[in-house]
Amino acid sequence: MDLVFIRHGQGEHTLDIPKSLQIKDPSLTPEGEKQAKLLRNLFPLTNDDILIISPIRRTLQTAFIWSENIDCRKxxxxxxxxxxFPIFPDKNTLPCDKIIDLEIIHRDFSTFKIETNVLQDIWSNGINVMPENEFIKIAEDFIMNCKLLQKEKIYIVSHDGTITAYRQLISGQSLSRKDFPLETGWFQITC
Structure with missing residues (x-):
C-alpha cells in the first residue's frame, strides 16, 4: 500500500510570519486555491479513491477543491x-493549528465523513504537541487502519510537520525541518 502525503495549499497563516501564525482558522489564499486546482492534473482522482484529511480549514479546502465533482471517500x-516537528513538548499549539469544531466541518464540508474511531481527547487537542512515544503508537495504529482499507493508494492531505513525522516513522530515516514539503508538495511512501 502506498500513502501519498500532500501538504495543503498556501494558507493565510503563512503570509506575515510570525504574526500571521496567530490567525485562528486561516483559509487558503487565492494562490493556495490555484495550487489545490493543480492537484487535479498531478493526481487525477476517481470515485474509488480515498482522501484522509486533517480537520483544519486549509486542508479541508485543499481536498474540497482538488476533489470537486469526484465522489470519492473523504x-x-x-x-x-x-x-x-521536531517536537518541543513544552510548547503550545498555535492558533492557526487548532482543530476546528466538528459542527463547522459538518456545515462547511457536508460531504466529508468524520472519523469516529478516535478518542475525544485527540479530537480536542490533536497531535501537535503529543509526546513522541504517544504519537508513534497512534501513528502505527493509523497506518495499520489504512492497510485495512485494502487500497493500493491512499491520499492524505496534511501539514508539513505531520508529513515529516510520518515519513520519519515509516522510513526510519532521521529527518529535519529541511525535509518539509512545500505547499501542495507531496511524498509517496510504501508501507
Missing part, C-alpha cells in the same frame, strides 16, 4: 492534524 481525521 475522511476527516485528527490523526493527520498539525504536528510540531
Amino acid at each position: 475522511i476527516v481525521s485528527p490523526l493527520v492534524s498539525p504536528r510540531m
Whole structure:
C-alpha cells in the first residue's frame, strides 16, 4: 500500500510570519486555491479513491477543491492534524493549528465523513504537541487502519510537520525541518 502525503495549499497563516501564525482558522489564499486546482492534473482522482484529511480549514479546502465533482471517500481525521516537528513538548499549539469544531466541518464540508474511531481527547487537542512515544503508537495504529482499507493508494492531505513525522516513522530515516514539503508538495511512501 502506498500513502501519498500532500501538504495543503498556501494558507493565510503563512503570509506575515510570525504574526500571521496567530490567525485562528486561516483559509487558503487565492494562490493556495490555484495550487489545490493543480492537484487535479498531478493526481487525477476517481470515485474509488480515498482522501484522509486533517480537520483544519486549509486542508479541508485543499481536498474540497482538488476533489470537486469526484465522489470519492473523504475522511476527516485528527490523526493527520498539525504536528510540531521536531517536537518541543513544552510548547503550545498555535492558533492557526487548532482543530476546528466538528459542527463547522459538518456545515462547511457536508460531504466529508468524520472519523469516529478516535478518542475525544485527540479530537480536542490533536497531535501537535503529543509526546513522541504517544504519537508513534497512534501513528502505527493509523497506518495499520489504512492497510485495512485494502487500497493500493491512499491520499492524505496534511501539514508539513505531520508529513515529516510520518515519513520519519515509516522510513526510519532521521529527518529535519529541511525535509518539509512545500505547499501542495507531496511524498509517496510504501508501507
